[in-house]
Amino acid sequence: MSTSPAHSAPDRPDPFGEAELRCAAEKLWEAVSCGDEYAAYGVVLGAHDEGADGESLLLDVIGTVQRRVGEEWAANRMSVAREHAATAVNDRVIAALAARRTPATGRGRAGRITVACVDGEWHALPARLLAEVLRLRGWHVDHLGAQVSTAHLIGHVHRTGPDAVALSGSLATRLPAAHAALTSCQAVGVPVLVGGAAFGDDGRYARLLGADAWAPDGRAAADLLARGPLEPPLTGRQPVDDLPHLVDQEYTMVRRDSSRLVRAALAGLEGPLPAVRSSGDRRRPHTAEDLGHIVDFLVVALYMDCEELFTRFLTWTAGILTARGVPGAFLTPALDVLGTELKEFPRAGRLINHARQALNDSAVRAARSGSGVLR
Known part of the structure; x- marks a missing residue:
């Protein structure tokens, strides 16, 4: 799932304003673009100490910087090696921020969800961001990471019985694999939420593939899930039913x-x-x-x-x-x-x-x- 620019949710406190978040994002960019992991920790954890909430730091600071990493690579202003290094730093900063979260007594009160990347999809950071946001919102999250085969995903679903599966995909070439995964989940009665660039800017490919829900970014995905459980899918569908x-x-x-x-x-x-x-x-x-x-x-x-x-x-x-x-x-x-x-x-x-x-x-x-x- 991709991330989006900052915006205020009506029920979300915002002690750390948008200007401060933009400043933190700029400082984090300076740190990750030169691979300075410890400076990156200082920026994000320091902002957390000053009152920034975890969700804003995840989506509006780390997520914003990660999008910039991709843009700089595309413009040939950042090498593949530097892009990988920057992504690795961001991933470790997410882990450091997550380690500060106090285990909540209401963990899992919102339900249980499996978050995974489509088979062959190695861009794992958007899914990681979504997983951490959902944990902050009270979900019991099983985050399976990058390149999850359909067989392994379904095996996990059978063992854990999640309320939903969230599939992330950045590469459109993985859409056939995404289709196999979501129809397999639906066949056992588990609804699937999808997101990421692979599914189109407006979710057009999510609709073509018969996904139960689509979200344009991590916050929208969390908001959608917060509004209530996804409808159980119709079972017995085959790929050719969606794509005759x-x-x-x-x-x-x-x-x-x-x-x-x-x-x-x-x-x-x-x-x-x-x-x-x-x-x-x-x-x-x-x-x-x-x-x-x-x-x-x-x-x-x-x-x-x-x-x-x-x-x-x-x-x-x-x-x-x-x-x-x-x-x-x-x-x-x-x-x-x-x-x-x-x-x-x-x-x-x-x-x-x-x-x-x-x-x-x-x-x-x-x-x-x-x-x-x-x-």
């Missing part, structure tokens, strides 16, 4: 063929991009990795039957490459190769054509503005 287009088998066949498609796309780029022919070219492994992501997003777009999902990823990738000074000229030729390879698949062809047009339109706009998004 899956009967055409395009998703299954393209997914099985994904490795070959990546190799074909890489080979097909050797003509328009001679540098790709050189096995010694340092960009070749990165190009192959980028092609793998493109095919992965094509596969999940087929699963969801959503043009926007695939197109947004391609235009986002173009921006990321531009920020890193890497030519994005391979994107359109790669789509051409994939279109040829998948000419017998009408839905895949539609997705590819839509993305190709969006990239071309983006290139035209960039050329007119002189910014050069695709070079």
Whole structure:
């Protein structure tokens, strides 16, 4: 679950105002951006001593800083290593803040909930933030962490009998796994709340997958759960009931063929991009990795039957490459190769054509503005 900017809840005391929270967030950013764990402890625990409540520190300070970490990485102002270090510091600060919580006599009074990341999802901090907020609000929380397989999740649900499961996902490529997890939970009568960037800015993919509830951020999720128990789900649903287009088998066949498609796309780029022919070219492994992501997003777009999902990823990738000074000229030729390879698949062809047009339109706009998004 992602986090949101500060806002006042009518029944939540706010002894530490928004200005102070913004100041604490700026100080925490200075600490985590250079990996200074002890300074980070000082900022958050010091603010707690001065009257900031735990929920605000979790969501409006630590959560705000973590979003900034992601933005700085995307803009190529923070390396992957620094991004990982900053995230690790934030995770340890959460633990230090949680250690200050006095065990409440009413622990579990709100009910029991399982919080987990979708199988294959390694962005665990949003789920951790939600788990701590729910604990502060009186829930008995079983936080299972990152990359929880559906089998392990269901085994845990059978053992503990939670009132609900909260699933977190940041990567849209994990939506099929999320669908399997939530339908499995619902099959045993446990409702599922989902959140995170993977489910769309407005929860559109949560609705398509039949989730019982969706929340845009951690505070909204906690507020939703506080209003009362989620309705028990209807049992007996299958993925194809939510996504009837899956009967055409395009998703299954393209997914099985994904490795070959990546190799074909890489080979097909050797003509328009001679540098790709050189096995010694340092960009070749990165190009192959980028092609793998493109095919992965094509596969999940087929699963969801959503043009926007695939197109947004391609235009986002173009921006990321531009920020890193890497030519994005391979994107359109790669789509051409994939279109040829998948000419017998009408839905895949539609997705590819839509993305190709969006990239071309983006290139035209960039050329007119002189910014050069695709070079």
